[in-house]
Amino acid sequence: MNNRRITGFSLIELMVAMVIVGILAAVAVPSYNNYTIRSARLSAQAELINLASVEEKIFLNSNAYSPNVTTTYDGTSAGGLGVTSGKTSDEKYTVTLNITTPSQTYTLTATPITGKSQVNDGSITISENGQRLWNGVAW
Numbered sequence: 791m792n793n794r795r796i797t798g799f800s801l802i803e804l805m806v807a808m809v810i811v812g813i814l815a816a817v818a819v820p821s822y823n824n825y826t827i828r829s830a831r832l833s834a835q836a837e838l839i840n841l842a843s844v845e846e847k848i849f850l851n852s853n854a855y856s857p858n859v860t861t862t863y864d865g866t867s868a869g870g871l872g873v874t875s876g877k878t879s880d881e882k883y884t885v886t887l888n889i890t891t892p893s894q895t896y897t898l899t900a901t902p903i904t905g906k907s908q909v910n911d912g913s914i915t916i917s918e919n920g921q922r923l924w925n926g927v928a929w
Contacts, residue, residue: 823907830908834883834900835929838916841871841885841898845918855896855918857889882908895919 799807844863848856852866861870873885883900890896897917902908912925922929 827907827911830878830880830882831911831914831924833880834878834914835922835924837878837885838898838900838914838922841873842916842918844871845896845898849918854892855889855894857887859885859887859898877903882906883914 841859845855848854848863848866848869852868856863856866856868856870858870859873860876861872862874863869863872871887875881876886877884878900882903884903886899886901888897888899895918897915900914902911902913914929915921915923
């Protein structure tokens, strides 16, 4: 008789390996999704801070805030903030600007775009007095 040993994986070993991979994927995928949502939120917050800085520069030059997000920045209140698309750079938030007349206060808001991963993440706001809110809570 020939006593050669056949090497390889048995069906049970393959099934155990598949279960382990499935468990790891079940833990890793939600963590990764939460990470991408959080990083997009932080990116939007940084962009709002930059836009608020531009608004303050405009206010210093013309004693009024710019009422427009999408037009080109020219250093005066007639110019805008330069966000031509009206969205954040990763296009997950829409950026809006609310000005109260006579252009002495403003609120910049980043609202999640429907159909993107951020849709249930809530809005982010920053105002001229430095108040920063995410879903109504300071960030």
